[in-house]
Amino acid sequence: xxxxxxxxIIPTLGxxxxxxxxxxxxxxxxxxxxxxxLGEPLLFLLGMGYGLGRFVGEIGDMPYMHYVAPGILAxxxxxxxxxxxxxxxxxxxxxxxxxxxxxxxxxGVSDVVAGEILWxxxxxxxxxxxxxxxGSLLGAFPASTALLALPVVFLAGLxxxxxxxxxxxxxxxxxxxxxxxxxxxxxxxxxxxxxxxVSSLPDTxxxxxxxxxxxxxxxxxxxxxxxxxxxNPFLHIFALIVFTLLAYSAAVFFVKRRIIT
Amino acid sequence: xxxxxxxxxxxxxxxxxxxxxxxxxxxxxxxxxGILGPNGAGKTTTMxxxxxxxxxxxxxxxVFGYPMSPEQRLVPPRxxxxxxxxxxxxxxxxxxxLLVYGRYFGLSARLIREQIPxxxxxxxxxxxxxxxxxxxxxxxKRRLVIARSLINNPELVTLDExxxxxxPQARHLIWQRLRALxxxxxxxxxxxxxxxxxxxxxxxxxxxxxxxxxxxxxxxDLIKRHVESEVVEIRGCMLDSxxxxxxxxxxxxxxxxxxxxxxxxxxxxVMAALKDHSALTLLLRPxxxxxxxxxxxxxxLRD
Ligand SMILES: Nc1ncnc2c1ncn2[C@@H]1O[C@H](COP(=O)(O)OP(=O)(O)OP(=O)(O)O)[C@@H](O)[C@H]1O
Ligand SMILES: [Mg+2]
Numbered sequence: 251x252x253x254x255x256x257x258x259i260i261p262t263l264g265x266x267x268x269x270x271x272x273x274x275x276x277x278x279x280x281x282x283x284x285x286x287x288l289g290e291p292l293l294f295l296l297g298m299g300y301g302l303g304r305f306v307g308e309i310g311d312m313p314y315m316h317y318v319a320p321g322i323l324a325x326x327x328x329x330x331x332x333x334x335x336x337x338x339x340x341x342x343x344x345x346x347x348x349x350x351x352x353x354x355x356x357x358g359v360s361d362v363v364a365g366e367i368l369w370x371x372x373x374x375x376x377x378x379x380x381x382x383x384x385g386s387l388l389g390a391f392p393a394s395t396a397l398l399a400l401p402v403v404f405l406a407g408l409x410x411x412x413x414x415x416x417x418x419x420x421x422x423x424x425x426x427x428x429x430x431x432x433x434x435x436x437x438x439x440x441x442x443x444x445x446x447x448v449s450s451l452p453d454t455x456x457x458x459x460x461x462x463x464x465x466x467x468x469x470x471x472x473x474x475x476x477x478x479x480x481x482n483p484f485l486h487i488f489a490l491i492v493f494t495l496l497a498y499s500a501a502v503f504f505v506k507r508r509i510i511t
Numbered sequence: 512x513x514x515x516x517x518x519x520x521x522x523x524x525x526x527x528x529x530x531x532x533x534x535x536x537x538x539x540x541x542x543x544x545g546i547l548g549p550n551g552a553g554k555t556t557t558m559x560x561x562x563x564x565x566x567x568x569x570x571x572x573x574v575f576g577y578p579m580s581p582e583q584r585l586v587p588p589r590x591x592x593x594x595x596x597x598x599x600x601x602x603x604x605x606x607x608x609l610l611v612y613g614r615y616f617g618l619s620a621r622l623i624r625e626q627i628p629x630x631x632x633x634x635x636x637x638x639x640x641x642x643x644x645x646x647x648x649x650x651x652k653r654r655l656v657i658a659r660s661l662i663n664n665p666e667l668v669t670l671d672e673x674x675x676x677x678x679p680q681a682r683h684l685i686w687q688r689l690r691a692l693x694x695x696x697x698x699x700x701x702x703x704x705x706x707x708x709x710x711x712x713x714x715x716x717x718x719x720x721x722x723x724x725x726x727x728x729x730x731x732d733l734i735k736r737h738v739e740s741e742v743v744e745i746r747g748c749m750l751d752s753x754x755x756x757x758x759x760x761x762x763x764x765x766x767x768x769x770x771x772x773x774x775x776x777x778x779x780x781v782m783a784a785l786k787d788h789s790a791l792t793l794l795l796r797p798x799x800x801x802x803x804x805x806x807x808x809x810x811x812l813r814d
Contacts, residue, residue, distance in 0.1 A: 258582065267614040273612065275602045354562055354592035355615035355663075413697035510581040511525070511565050 259502045261364035264357045268365025269372070276373075287377035291326040292384055295319060298445065299390060300449055309447065312476060319390035320475035321444035323381055323399060324467040327374040327406035332435055334370035335414025336427045342366075343418060359506045366415055367498060371407030378403035393477035402474065405490050406467040410435075412497035413463070419504035438464040443472070463493050512577070515540055515667050515698045516561060521570035523556055523722075530556050532722035533570060538667075543689070543699040545709045545716035547800075549808050553722040554702040555595055558671050561700065562592050576668070582780050591660030591668035595675075595702075597652055599644045601657070605631070606640040609659055616663040617646050620738055626662055633688060634658035650681030657688065661713065668692065670701040674708060707798035718807055725807040737803045739763060739774040743781050744794040760784055765806075774798060 273291045276283060295318070303314030310317070342348035352362050378400055385391050391399075441451065442464035448456045459465050466486040473480045514537040523531035531553040538544040546554050559565035560572055563581050572579045574586050600608050606627055613623035631637045634654035644652065653673060659667055673689070674682040682705075687711050693699060703709055709716050710730050717727035728735060736739075739762060746769060757764060761784075762775030775781050778795055785793060 264615065264617065267611075270614065271600070274607060275600065278602055334769045346601065347594070347596055350564065350594060350613075351598035351600075352615060353564060354587065354590075354594065355612065356617065357615050428532045435769075473684065508582075509564070511559075 258358060259360050259499050261360040262358070264361040265364045268352065268357065268361055269368050272365070272369035273372070279487045283373075283417040284376070284380060285332060285398070287326075287373070288380045288384065290329075291322050291381045294325075295381070295385060295388070295390065298322070299333045299388075302445075310478075313500060315390050316392055316476050317383050317472070318445060320396075320399060320471040321468055322405060323378055323385070323403060323475070324464060324471045325439050325444045326377050327379055327403040327467065328435060328438065328464055330374045330377045331370040331410035332409040332414045332431070333372050335366065335411045335420075336418055336430070337424070338370070339366050339415055340421060340424060340427075343505070343508070349505070353509065359509070360502050361420030363415055363498070363505050367408060367411040367501070370414065371404050373405045374407030374410070375400065391475045393475055395477065396475040399471040399474045402467060402470045402491070405487070405494075406463070408494045409463045409467075409490050409497065412494050412501055415501035416497055416504055419501060419508050438462050443468040461489070463490065466490050466493075492494050513540065514538060514573075515575060515728070516700065517545075517573040518557075518561075518570075519571040521560065521572050522568045523553070523560060523565065524568045530722050531560070532643055534717075534722070534724045536717055536727060538700055541693070541696050541698055542714040543693050543701065544714050545713035546616070546702040546719055547704075547706070547716055547804060548702070548719035549704075551721075552719040554719060555671055557719070558594075558669055558700070558702060562590060562669055563587070570812070588663060589666045591663065591665035591672055593656050593660045593668065593670040595671040597656060599652060599656060601645040602643070604641050604643055605636055605647070605655055608644060608655065609662055612659045613662045618663065623662070630658040630661060634683065634709070650677045650684075653677060653681070654685065654688075657685065661692075664785075665697065667698045667700065670699065672702055672704065675704065682708070706773060706804055710800050718804060720808045733803050734798060734800065737806055738798045739776050740798060741775055741778040742796060742798045742802060743775065743778060743785070744770055744771040744796070745773060745785065746792040746794075747790050756788075772802075785809070 261269060298318050299315035306314040308314065349362050349486050353359065370393065382391065399491070417427065421427060441455065441459045442462055443459065448459045448465065451459060460469070466489045469481065470483060472478060516538040518717060519535050520533045521531060522529065522533050535558070548554050556565060561574060561579065563583065563586060564644055566581055567579070575589060577583060577585050579586065600611060602732055603611065609630055610623055613626065627640070628637070631640055634657065636651060636655060636658070639647070639651065644655070647655065657670070657673060659793050671791050674685050677685070686708065689699060697810065701713070713730065715727065715729050718725040726736065728736065743762070745757070757771060759775045761780050762773040765772045765774070766788050782793065782795060785791060
């Protein structure tokens, strides 16, 4: 713990140069990347919204499509940030030695890690915007406040990217990621209110689900996109910021331990 | 003149295993200093400590007068690093690699734009600026890594095996570039397996084995100190029974596989003594760093 405190976790302005590098690489292949970002959530939106929606009919007073779209927006933020932090981050850290190259310059571990996280969150945002545009065309985001769900998507990206980098830093290989997705992100995907109300779960499970990061994200995106009452948004935002800061500090610590030997 | 790098009794252990064993050396301003050693000797580990990617377990390491540790970031702006394994951005073009790296140093866009053509020229990659790095040959990549390490006009450049795996032409080009850098006053620290490389460009060097320094000095000093001035390589009729006839040669004999090395200060009499053995192939040459290296580190395979 004392080591955790001692390591320098505040990034410098260099973090933006790290972000720019990732952006530059992404630009080379953005078409394929966007297609991937958009494809899967779009399938969910259509399959769940229309397919399942036909059986479910309405939840509360709204069509299932309206209900599920902000859930899918939140889940895609989680999945995109997680994927980038795990597979992209691991490739850069091990295969391409990008982290080592950066650390031979005035950049520090905190810059490299914060740059990764900022970039992964950006990818969540890019995917979120794409889903938002297509979803809007389908009329899936009816409320006038729906646009405000996008900053939440970015915040969600920060949370899940930070958690992802921790996993990347302690993983011996790509296979290890399956533990994380199976034990952490897939359960959140299924139990945190993406597809159905958390309140339909047993009480204890529901409480846990609400407190998991994705639970907070959904608690924000759904009211914003549908116009339902927001409850206490600051509590959720605060919780997400706390998750981000904790995971980020751990990420810096573990990346440092992995690379600076 | 002050030392750019000063290592005093530095020790590095991984999980209790000693990898670098209390070595001391210094690198002076403007010189090219070489670290020679077989695989696993601790060369890369030493480099990593100097550039702050590894902590020192014990001892003192100063670079530009600052105590070196992974925490401090005062040294990197004055440092250029060429690491053993390539770490270019293979998805970006040659010029973009330089641009991105310059930004890491916080250089202005204008300065980077001015630097790029010069660095491309230095690396003989002027016509490849727009090529994706994944299309470059090994030699081109290595040259690019070296050019990239110069983007911040460093006072000290560390190069970990800059020419390993390259063909002779590529290697000679890099040597020429490194000499040009030295002429400009840049201090160089490099590791290598190639004795010719060390002899060609290093002013001073140390030989590392199992983390320990076997000796250090100028190439000429090392040769004088450890081996006789010339060597006759003898091949052919290498049956054990034949060895007797070589016993009286005026030199130190060393047998490696099918070759007998006779290290001597008196090559003429060795050649004269052997002139009647027409079945032998003889090669007389001045002894070199490789002879020193093999004598000090032994001839068996390393890992
Ligand atoms: N992070 C590490 N953890 C544990 N052992 C390590 C680590 N890094 C290096 N070593 C060990 O330290 C020893 C020296 O390694 P090093 O890479 O410094 O050798 P080298 O002289 O550069 O070899 P080569 O010529 O093959 O590059 C080796 O036995 C290696 O296994
Ligand atoms: Mg090495």
